[in-house]
Amino acid sequence: MTYKFVPEYVKEIVPYPPGKPIEEVERELGIKNSVKIASNENPLGTSPLAVQAIKMSLKNLNRYPDGSAFYLKNKLSDVHKIAPESIIIGNGSNELIELIIRTFLKLGDEAIISDPSFLIYSITVKAAGGKSIIIKLKDDYTYDVKGIIKAINKRTRLIFVSNPNNPTGTIITKKDYEWLIERVPKHVIIVDDAAYREFVQSDDYPDGIDYVRGKNRNLIVLRTFSKLYGLAGLRIGYGVTTAELAGYIERVRQPFNVNSLAQIAAIAALNDKAFVKKTLSNNIAGLNYLYKMLDTMNISFMPTQANFFLIRVSPFMSAKQAFESLLRKGVIVRDMTSYGLGDYIRINVGTPSENRKFIKEFGEILKERL
Numbered sequence: 001m002t003y004k005f006v007p008e009y010v011k012e013i014v015p016y017p018p019g020k021p022i023e024e025v026e027r028e029l030g031i032k033n034s035v036k037i038a039s040n041e042n043p044l045g046t047s048p049l050a051v052q053a054i055k056m057s058l059k060n061l062n063r064y065p066d067g068s069a070f071y072l073k074n075k076l077s078d079v080h081k082i083a084p085e086s087i088i089i090g091n092g093s094n095e096l097i098e099l100i101i102r103t104f105l106k107l108g109d110e111a112i113i114s115d116p117s118f119l120i121y122s123i124t125v126k127a128a129g130g131k132s133i134i135i136k137l138k139d140d141y142t143y144d145v146k147g148i149i150k151a152i153n154k155r156t157r158l159i160f161v162s163n164p165n166n167p168t169g170t171i172i173t174k175k176d177y178e179w180l181i182e183r184v185p186k187h188v189i190i191v192d193d194a195a196y197r198e199f200v201q202s203d204d205y206p207d208g209i210d211y212v213r214g215k216n217r218n219l220i221v222l223r224t225f226s227k228l229y230g231l232a233g234l235r236i237g238y239g240v241t242t243a244e245l246a247g248y249i250e251r252v253r254q255p256f257n258v259n260s261l262a263q264i265a266a267i268a269a270l271n272d273k274a275f276v277k278k279t280l281s282n283n284i285a286g287l288n289y290l291y292k293m294l295d296t297m298n299i300s301f302m303p304t305q306a307n308f309f310l311i312r313v314s315p316f317m318s319a320k321q322a323f324e325s326l327l328r329k330g331v332i333v334r335d336m337t338s339y340g341l342g343d344y345i346r347i348n349v350g351t352p353s354e355n356r357k358f359i360k361e362f363g364e365i366l367k368e369r370l
Ligand SMILES: Cc1ncc(COP(=O)(O)O)c(C=O)c1O
Pocket: 039, 040, 091, 092, 093, 094, 095, 118, 162, 165, 166, 193, 195, 223, 224, 225, 226, 232, 235, 236, 237
């Protein structure tokens, strides 16, 4: 290293582990038709109404996008019954996580993050020169809301909750959520990352937007078009909060942070009731199938409220071994070692044939190890 001026906190960042392109993995291993169930994407593709809208807009790419996302904000305002001024649009909800940190966290300020949870929170806090205060999930992998409240001090600015939580698929119950938001002092903002909200089946799930609407709380709820609507490659998500907090984030964002195809696709996707229905029923049927098969294989797993879940591969093998063996058989899963869960892999629900392929190949790997 010769460049001496990079901040220490940037040097310390452990980069988010990216996956290789699927085509490159196939070329290296000499395999074809591999199945990727590693990134919690929509296995059914992209909302057809969104694709149609994109095709019709291709001729306008010489123009800058609408920097105010006027039509999308109005559509979301209708959907959620909340003023457009309370909505902020981002280049994926990841960008909103970054914008929130850049807007509200100064050098040395603290953010409370649970563990294991989405890795991007602590990476982005570090990149801004902030300090992450880590609160372990409880033994049942639910949020320790009491621990979170105890960790607040005068330097705390943000609390990140992923609800449902990536990677555990667990939710914060209504009771715990209300307990938490009622106790958070005025100088702290809760970021409720609800990227997987639409997949939740539990009646005990608190929809964060219900707690923003008509209230003046320091609460920002993040949603995404990447998962349910299959728009991960276009990068678009949104946040819902008070008009005041949204206004501060608006000052920090780039004027054209969200491209025009993404805005148009998102509006169309919100109207695509048929695709939403298909995606949700594929998810439920896929979870039922995968749970049943893993049960018959005597493999333990964490039941989920999302479109992904954790599978315990120990004592038969480590997560790294499971990942590598499955990769060679053309199934790409997530090795959870980087989340501190070296005994687990994470998979998302695939199409029925992808789910069957995973079970078949995983079953064969297990047989070789028994
Ligand atoms: C908890 C959580 N939040 C946010 C995101 C990012 O979503 P987006 O594609 O909108 O940036 C993900 C993606 O995996 C996620 O798991």
